[in-house]
Amino acid sequence: MTTVLGRYIMRQVLIGTALAVVLLVALDAVFALIDELRDTGRGNYGLTEALLYVALTLPRRMYDMLPPAALLGGLLWLGNLAANSELTAMRAAGMTLGRFIGWVMQAGLVVVVVMVVVGEFFAPAAESRAQNLKASAFDEQLSVSPIGLWARDGQRMVQADAVLPGNRLIGVRIIEVDANREPREITRAQSAQYEDGAWRLQGVERSRLSLERVEAERPEEEVIERLIAPEYFDVLVVEPSQMAAQNLARYIDYLQENRLDSAPYEVAFWQRLTLPASTFVMLLLAIPFLFGSQREGGAGRRLFIGIAIGVSFAIVMRAMTHLGLVYNLPPVVAASLPVVLFLIFALVALQRMGRQT
Template sequence: MKLLTRYVVLRLGKASLLALMALVSLYGFFDLLGEAGNIGKGTYTTATAFQYVLLQMPARAYLLMPLAVLTGALFAFGRLAADCEWAVVKTSGVDTWGIVRMVLVFGGAFAVATALLGEWAAPEMSRRADALKAAAKSGQVLAAQDGIWIKENGSMVYVASVLPDNGLTGVKIWRYGDDFRLQEAISAPRARVGEGQWLLFDSRSSRITPERVETVVQPQRVWASGVGRALLATLQVKPEQMSWTALGRYIRHLEHNRQQTQMYRVAWWNKLVYPAAVVVMALLALAFTPVSGRHANMGLKLFGGVCLGLLFYFSGRLFGFTSRLYGVPAWVAALLPTAAFAVWALVLIRRQERR
C-alpha cells in the first residue's frame, strides 16, 4: 500500500471508528433508558440492564456501520480539505479515480468488519442478551453459551434455539420424581410451542425403572409445559438477528415444510448486500467533499450525512415491506436501494471531476 493511500485510509478509519463509538454509545444510552421500566421485575437489576445493553452493542454497531462510515468519512474529508491537504493530493498527480481507489480500500476494510459482525458477533451476543433478560425477569430461564435452560416443577429442559415461528430445536428434557431421582430422559430434534404444551417431533425417550431402561420412539409427543409463547417470544431469533448462514438453513427448512419464506429471503439478501452499503456510504462522502474547505460548513455537512444515512436506512426498510406486500423479488428489494445510492455517488463524483 502506498504511503499516501495508507495516510488517507488511516485518517478515514480513525474518524469512522470515533463516529461509530459515538453512535453506539448514544444508542446504548437510549437502550438503557428503555430498560428502566424492567428494573425490579424478578431479579432484573440495574447491573443486569447494563449487561444487557453491553451485549447488544455488537448488533448496534452492525446496524450503525454505514452511518458511521458516512459521518466519519465526511468529517475526515472535511478536515483534509480545510487543511488544504486535499488540494495537495489533487495536485500531486492523483486523479479522481485514484482517490476513488483509496476510498474503496477504506470502505472494503469496514465492509469486511461489517460482514464479520453480522455473521458471528452480533447474532451470538444478541441471543445471549435476550436469554439474560428473560432469565432475570422470569426466574425460570438460564442462558448458556450454546442454548437456554428452563426449570419447571419436576423437570429440567434444554433448548438449543428458539425460531421465529415458535419452533424449538435441540430439545432435551430430564424428568425427575419427588426424591430428585431421574425417571425419564427425552430428546427431540425439534418442537413447536403451544398454549400450555409443547409438541415434540421425532422424540426419543428413555424411561428408567428399578428393573430396566425402556426406550420409546414417537413421531409426535405432547409435553405439558408452563413455559408458553409469551416467555419464549423474548428468546426468539428474529430474522434481522440471524446470521447469513443460519438464515439460509432456516429458509431451506421452511421450503421443506411448504411455508412462506419471503420475509426471510429479504433478510438473507439484506445480509448479503449490507457490507456493500458501507462502501457506497464511503463513496457518497467523497462525492460531497469539496476540493477546498474554505467555504465548507462542517456542521451542515455532518447533518446532511446523518440525513443521507437515515434516508438509506428507511429506503431499505421501505423496499423490504414492499417486497412482502406485493411479492417483489427479494433480491430486487435488497439490491435496489444500495445500487441507487451507488449510482448517485458515482454520478456526483463524475460531476465533481468535470469541475
C-alpha cells in the same frame, strides 16, 4: 503500493470512521439502557444486569453502525481537508479523482473487514450471552445457550433448538420426570406455536417409559396449555438480523426441510452479505460533497448531509425488507435493492462532479 499521500487519506477516513462509530454506538447504547430500565425489577434483573446486558450488545450495535459511521467519518474528516483547501492542493499536484476514490475504497476495505469479523464472530456470541443473562435474571429456570433453550417447570424440562419470532419454537423436546427424577415421558415435536392461549405442537413423537416397556405414539398434532410462558418471548427470541450468516443458513435449511416460513431469515441472510458492501457505497456518496462547494456550510452542513443520507438508507432498507416479505419478492432482491439504488445515486453524482471539475 500506496503513497504517503494515499496513506494520509486512508488514515483520515479510518480516524473519522472510528470516532463516528464511537459516537453513534454511545448514543444508541444510552437509548437502549433507558429502554432496559423499564425491565428492571423483574426477577433479579436490576441496574447492574441492565448495564451488563447493554455492554454485551455493543458489538452488534457497532456492526449496525459501521456503514453510517463510514459516511459521517468521510464527510467530516475528509471535509476538513476540503475546507482547508488541502484537497485543492492535492488536485493541483496531480492527484486524479480516480486515485482519490481508490484510496478511500482501500480504507473502506479495512472497515469492511472489521465489520465482517465483528458481525460474524464477536457480535453473535456476545448477543447470546446477553440474551442468556437477561433470561436467567428474569427466571432462574430459563437458560439460553448455543445449543438452544432450556426451561424447567416443576417435573417437566423443556428444550428447544431455537426460539423464533411469532411465539414459535422449533426442535422441541419435553422431558417429564417422576419424584425420583427418572424420566417417565419424552415428547418430541418438530415445532410449537403459541396461539389462542395454548401451544400447538406439530410433528409429535411421544415415548412413555416404564420398567416393563416403552410405549410410543405419534399424534400428528397436539395442543397443550403449558410449555413456556409467552411473556418471556421478548427476551428469548433471536431476531434474524442479530444472527451470523452461517447460523442463518442452518436455520433456513431447517425451516425449509420442515416446510416452515423461512422468508424473514432468507432476507436477513442476504442482508448479511450485502450490508458490508453498503460501507463502500456510503463512502462513495461522501465524495461528491467534498469537491463541490467545499467551503459552504462547514462541518454543520456536512453533518446534516451525512445524517440525512444515513437515515434515508436505513428507511429504504427497512421498507424493502417489509415489502419483500409482503409481496414475496426474491430475498436477494429485497436485501440488495437499497444498496444498488444508493450505488447508482453515488455513481451519477460522481459522474456529474467529474464533468464539473
